[in-house]
Amino acid sequence: MKLERNSRINQTNKSEIKSKLEEIFGAKNVTDKKHNLLPYSYDATECEPGMPDFICMVENVGQVINVVKYANNKKIPLVPYITGNNIGGLTIPQEGGVVLDFGKKMNQIIHIHESHMYALLEPGVTFGQLYKHLKENYPHLRYCYPFAPPYSGVVGNAILSGMNNLSCIHGSMGDWINGLEVVLYDGSIVRIGSCFMGDKLSVDNWHSRYPMPDLMGLFVNWQGATGIVTKCAVQLWPRKKIERKLLAICKNSAVTAEFIREIGRLEIVDDISAVSVEVAKMALGDPTPVKLDSEPDFPVILPMSAHNEQHYQVKVDLVNQCIKKIEKKYNTTIQCTDFDYFAACIGDDIRVFADLPNVITPLVEYSGLTWVGTYAPPDNLEPLIDETAQVFIKFDIPMFIYMKSMKSSHYAIFRPIIRYKKELEEERMKKATADILEVCLKYGCIPYKTPVWMAKRLQEIIDPNWLKFFKRTKKFMDPNNIFNPGRWGI
C-alpha cells in the first residue's frame, strides 16, 4: 500500500511552508515528521490512505484566518480534522497538504445559553465532553448521542448530518445547527444564522438560523470542502423527568420495517434503533455469531422520555396499540419489554446500546470498520434488508444491519456494517461494500459521510445538472481548491 499520493506541495518549497506554518501556529504545534503524519493517513475503512505533508494543532480563529490566507495564496490543501472518526475516509488527504487538527487545542465549550437552549462550541468539542459539562452544570438540559465513541466531535457530526438517539423526533443533526462561524477562502469570517447580528461576537445571539436564506447549506455535508468552521451553536433540549427505553423484538424484514415506520409516525419516541440480532450476540461476546432459525431478526431499542409517569404510560400504551396493529397485519408476535428488565435478564453488556454516549463494543472488534451508511426511503426498508442480507451471506460476513426512523419516519437510516481485520481482509471487504452500495443505490438510498469511491459511483447515476451546479458552487466557495480537495470525488 502506497501512502504518499501526488501531493500538491513541492519538496523544494517545503521548508518555506514549514517556516510559515511555524510562524502562524508556533513551532511546537507544527510537525512534518513521518511518524506523526502516518496516523492521519488512513482510517478504519477501506478508503485509500494518503499522507499529509504537515499537521498543525490549531488553537484559535486568528491562526485559521492566517493559514487560510496563506494556503489560498500558495494553493496548499487544508484538511480539517477533529478526531477522524467519520468512518468515510473524510480526513484522509487526497492531495497531501496541511491537516488542521482541531481536536487537541481548539475544543472549548464557549457558552451554554440556558433559556435559548443552545451550546456554542469550538470545533474540537467531543460528545463525552459536552455530556459531562451538561450533566455537571445543566442537568435540566440534554443533547443527543450517536452510537459513536464519546471521543468523537459534536461539530464534526453536526456538519456531516449525523444521526443519534433523538433522531426520531428531531431528525438529522445538521438540522439542529443554530449558527456557524466560518473562515472563507480569502480569510474573511462569515457568521451564518442569527449570530450575524452585529460584528462583535455576542454569545447570546445564536438562537436560530431562520428566517434568512439558509446559507448553512453551503457548509453542512460539504466535508470541509467550502470553508473552515470555527464556531458552531447546536440546539439543546429540556430534559424530561423520565427517560426509559423499551425493547421490541421483531421477526423478519417486513415486520421490522413496518415497526420502524409506524412507531416513528407516532411521534412519541425519541429514537428507534434496530440492529440485527447477531449484533446483540456480538455485544454479549460472540464475534462471529450465527442466527438460529428460531431467533427473531431485529431487536429494536426505543428510547422514550416523558414529563411524568402518567405521560410515560400513555406513550407505552400507544406503542403497544401500534404493535397490536402490526401483529394483526403480519400475523406475527412482537415482544416488547422494558429495556432495563431485558438487560438484567440477558446481561449488562447489552446496555452499550442504551446508555449513551458509549462504545458499541461490536464496532471495535477488529482493526477495520466500514459501512454503507445511507439516508433511505422508509418504504424500501424490506427489500434493502433482504437483498443486503444476501451480500452478507455471499461473503459469509456476520449480518450487521443498523436502521433508524428519522424525523417521525419522513426518512430512515439504513446502514449495513462490516468489521474486519484490516491487514488481512481489505480486498474482501471492498468487494462486499461495493455490492452493498449497489443494493442501496438501487432502492434510492443516499450514502452519507460519503467516501470518495462511493461519491464517484453516485456521480454516475445522479442528475448531471445537480453535479454541474455542485461543482460551480465549490468553485465559487473555493476558487483555488484548497479546502479538503478531492472530497465528493470532485
Place this chain on the structure above:
Amino acid sequence: MPTDREEHISEKAKEQVEIKPAKLIDISDLHPYNQESLIVSLDHCIKCNTCKYAFGAFTPSCPSGEEFGWEAYWASGRIRLARALLTGKLEWNDEILHPIFACITCGSCQDQCQAVHNDRIVDVIEALRELAVKRLGAPENQKKMEDRVGKDFNPYGDANSTNEELKKKYNLPNNAKVVYFIGCTSNYRQKNLRNATLSVFNKLGIDFTLVDEHCCGSPLIRTGQTDLIPDLMDHNIRVIKEAGAETVVTSCAGCYRTLKKDFTKFGKDLGVRILHTSEFILPRLSVGMLKEMDKKVITYHDPCHLGHHLGFYDIPRQLINFIPNLEFIEMERIREASWCCGAGGGVKIGYPDLAISTAKKRIHEAEETKAEYLVSTCPFCKRNLSDANKKVGNPLKVIDLVEIVDELL
C-alpha cells in the same frame, strides 16, 4: 484475545476473495510473547479514540497524548506505528523512538479501551519497544538502566546489596515462609519505605526473610530491553526457592506487576503466592492496633502498576479506611479513571519533563482535596510525586501507606 489471524474467516468467505495477509517484516528475533503482541496490533484497534478519555468519566486519561498532542503519542497512534513498521510502511529512523518511548506504560488506555484487545495495549507498546531496541538500539538514557542492571543488578548503578546487612540488623533467618522482596527503588532510593515495611513486619511478628534479590526486570521489560530478563528471573526464582518461601510480599507496585504477570509472560514460574504489602498487612490488623490519626485529611493515588495493570483498587482503600480517625477524601480521577504519577515506562529517566509535568497535574488534583497527605502504595510513585511536589513548592506530604501504618502501629 485471539491472535490466530484467519480464525474467523470461513472457507466459504475465502472462496469469494483471495485472502492476502499483509507482508510482514521478520520479527522472529523478538521474545515470542512480544511477537504475538505485535500481531495483535495488526488486527485490532480502529482508532476510535475512546482511550483518550477515562471511560464514563470523560476526563483526560493519557499523559503522553495530553503532553505532546500528535496522534502518534496516544495508544492508538502507537498501535498504528507498530502496524506500519511491521508491514514496512514506515522505515526506521531515530526520531521514531520518541513516540515509542515517551509513553509511561501506565496502562490507563487499557482501562478505557472497550475493545477485546484492551489488556494487550501495553504489551503492544512494550513489544514495539523491543523491536525498536533490536533494530536501532535503546535510547541512551534507557540503555543506562540495562548497563547498570547488567553490572550491579539494579537500575540505579549502586553496588548490589545482597541484603545480608539488613538481615543481620533485623535478625532475620535464612529461611522463612515469607520473603519480603524489597525492590530496587525502595532498597536504593526510597529507603524509608523499605525500613517502614521491615518495621511493620517486625511489629506484626511476621516470620520472614530477605533474599539477595536482583532487579525484578520491570524497568527493562517496560523499555523493551529483554536480553537480561531470563537471567534476572531465574536468579530471583532460585533465591526465593532457596529461602523456602511460600509467599513473596513486595511494597513496590512495579515489582508486584512483574512478579505477578511478567514472569508468566516470559515463561517463568515463581511457584509462590505474590502479595502486595497492603494486602499482606490488612488481614493481620485488628481494631485497636493502630493509633488514631487526629482527623488528618488524606487522599490516595492509585499506582498504575497496581490499578490500571491489575485492577488492584480496593485493598489500599480498605486499609486507609481501617485507620482510625482520619478523613479520607478522594481526588477527582481515581480507580480506573486515575491519572498516572508520570514515573514509569522509562519516562523518569528518558523524558524527565513529561514525568514531572504528569506528576504536577496529580499534585494539583491532590491539592484540590485539601489533603495534608498524598498517600500511595509504590516507591516510584512516591519518588516522582515528591519531586513534582517540591517543584510546585506546596506543603502536601507525599508518603507511602506503609509508612503511615508503621507510624501508627
